[in-house]
Amino acid sequence: MYTWEVNKQLWLELTQAALAARDFKTLRHMLQDMHPADISQLLRKLSAADAALLFRLLPKDEAAETFALLGSSAQQTLIQSFSDAETVELLEALYVDEAVDFLEELPANAVKHILQNSTPDMRAQLNRFLQYKEDSAGSVMTTELMHFPYNNTVGETIAAIRATPRKLAMDHVLYITDRQRHLLGDIHLYDLLTSEDSLLLEDLTGKTTPQVHTDQSTDEVIALFRHYDLHAMPVVDTENRLVGVVTLEDVLDLADQQATQDVELMAAMQPSEASYMETSVTRHARNRLPWLLLLLISGMINGVILGGFEKIFMAVPLLVTFIPMLTDTGGNAGSQSSTLIIRSLAMGDITTRDALKVLWKELGVSLLVSIGLGLLTFGRVITMQDGNLMLAITVVVALSAIVVLSKLLGGLLPLLANRLRMDPALMAAPLITTVVDALGLIIYFMTAKLLLGL
């Protein structure tokens, strides 16, 4: 643990003690300097009654910020102690994307009840957001942004900003629009502030601003943020009118989630949005079992293949002892390649167009690696008690063939999946291991048959 985590832990324990002692003076004092992220961590540890008590001590904006960081199960526990009026007040203090995240996890009738109690404006907006598809730009954007008409002067705009303070999710980029709210450009608040008062906003717009539609995928949004080093991405509706913005803070979360789901899929699991600890044992089992069953079945097929070579391995039992080494090395060599390609695809560093280059690179690498592995294996087999030259050659030839094959498959299968619009992360270690096992066993025993004259 880092020092700040240890200090945070201590602080959380002190606050908890003050709460247990019902020492509200100390408690208020401690909460004043606590960050909402820490308060939300504390709330998750408390009983429902204590959590509700503590939550009511928070100022409105801070309560909203804390609530947004709670996670859906703690949110639902907390909300049970709220009156309808309190719930609606809380929803109004949240950013719209946070409110929607919360509502999406509630049972349908609870959502209906809350919407009935909301103001018509808010109800309309929440309803619109609830219709955006999961993992679309619309579902992760927020609406609290600044936009001004292109024919405003800098001076007018600054005066307007100063006159009406608002709670903004994106507080440092202004969007410049026409009368129909079509996006014309953007400008940083700092650049606005350091421009001449008499200039028009349209004079300050620079290059075309990258923008996305509400229904474009979050993966595409992340790719654009990565490529263009953006602060924020404006989102437009089907009529190209500005409706929201995706912020960099949200993208950091999305990129983390994307990476987590990729590694989960690569390790043959159903990706899950909930954290490890929040996921129940049965849910964990359900995420993992289907893949294990699938791979078990392909493992059984490999057993059948192996059974076909029974005569050969009965003649030279020593051959059996190299099976784990050969199959493991194939799996490892293949998973190195597939991992690199899957990650490079996710980061936008390579595309399916690079297939030929990948093929050549992996071929080169696998030949180099085979030399190293082959030398060690040759030395080992030839110096074994029952080892001999032909056996050593058999194992080395099989090993090299397996390494080359697994690296080529590892390099190309993720590209193929991408081409077929499947998730490349499916083509990771577990699947490649099974395929390479089957091919590897065939190569191994065919070589043995040939070289050892069996």
Added chain:
Amino acid sequence: MYTWEVNKQLWLELTQAALAARDFKTLRHMLQDMHPADISQLLRKLSAADAALLFRLLPKDEAAETFALLGSSAQQTLIQSFSDAETVELLEALYVDEAVDFLEELPANAVKHILQNSTPDMRAQLNRFLQYKEDSAGSVMTTELMHFPYNNTVGETIAAIRATPRKLAMDHVLYITDRQRHLLGDIHLYDLLTSEDSLLLEDLTGKTTPQVHTDQSTDEVIALFRHYDLHAMPVVDTENRLVGVVTLEDVLDLADQQATQDVELMAAMQPSEASYMETSVTRHARNRLPWLLLLLISGMINGVILGGFEKIFMAVPLLVTFIPMLTDTGGNAGSQSSTLIIRSLAMGDITTRDALKVLWKELGVSLLVSIGLGLLTFGRVITMQDGNLMLAITVVVALSAIVVLSKLLGGLLPLLANRLRMDPALMAAPLITTVVDALGLIIYFMTAKLLLGL
């Protein structure tokens, strides 16, 4: 490919054509609306002479932005066509962290030469940055930030900002300091703008601002950004004076790098900073071979273990055909668990303190999963041509023991590594597979010996 990527590709090709035709009017016109990220992509594709030509057409600030995005090998090619004066001018237009990133990849005498040509101020600053350790907050921070004394009024501060436009890396958070430049707090530019002119800055500071020292690790910086949902992190020196800031844009890059290096290590490779395509075949081989050799040796040990059971598998050759299925399933089950734990540790979702909870969870999951896998396996073995009840029980018992063991090891080894201050990603699929293979083979044949009376 996304639509924007196809369009970008087309645009790049048109620009390249205009350059080839030396049609400078069209070229300038096209460059005007191109984003620096796209221009840098184009530059990497061009010959050295064409790249230098195109680069000189860019306005100074845009040239700097484009240069920063080039990557070190393209930077070095480009810089070769520059005069000393041009190089220094370029360095001055870069943010200090970008300039340092560039210098760090240059040969020592080239750096010395450039520093000699710089102004004393710049030389001093670059020298200080070059001394920060790799992967420390100091090495990734930048210095172009706004800071004002605590006894300034809001009106004075706004006037000061408007009077002296600067090129800022962090243009929407102001830092509030005392006379000795100790950090007292921060405030968003928007909040400054929407406050009363007569207020003092010290009245606007809220909660304590999280801050890091120059020598704290970037991993810790990322963890703080994740936990506190930050925009920017101020960095202080040993005397607690504000010296720089790490921005969220940098953190997105760092988090991506961290995830990439983790998956590379998990797939048994030396993590590399260069992209897949930029890495040479020999470099790829050097990153991958040592791990494959290490795992090959442990595979050989497994061969020795297997050799010890020769009498048993010669008596019932059918036993051999289940080896790949058992070892693969062990590897897959273990890698599911280790992947989840390694990722949760990296995201700060669990700590070593949770070891006992992880143990229970993995035990529960592995028992549930074993039932599913066991039923399928039992059905398969009992219906095989040479299958029988005792053989089916043998395989199922071994399979279940392997699944439980591999899930426990997969769950706990990463936590152990973390406790020993090693990288948990080392305890991933490849290592766990080897360990589980050895134990699995022993369990399998011991069970067979016992149940089949061999």
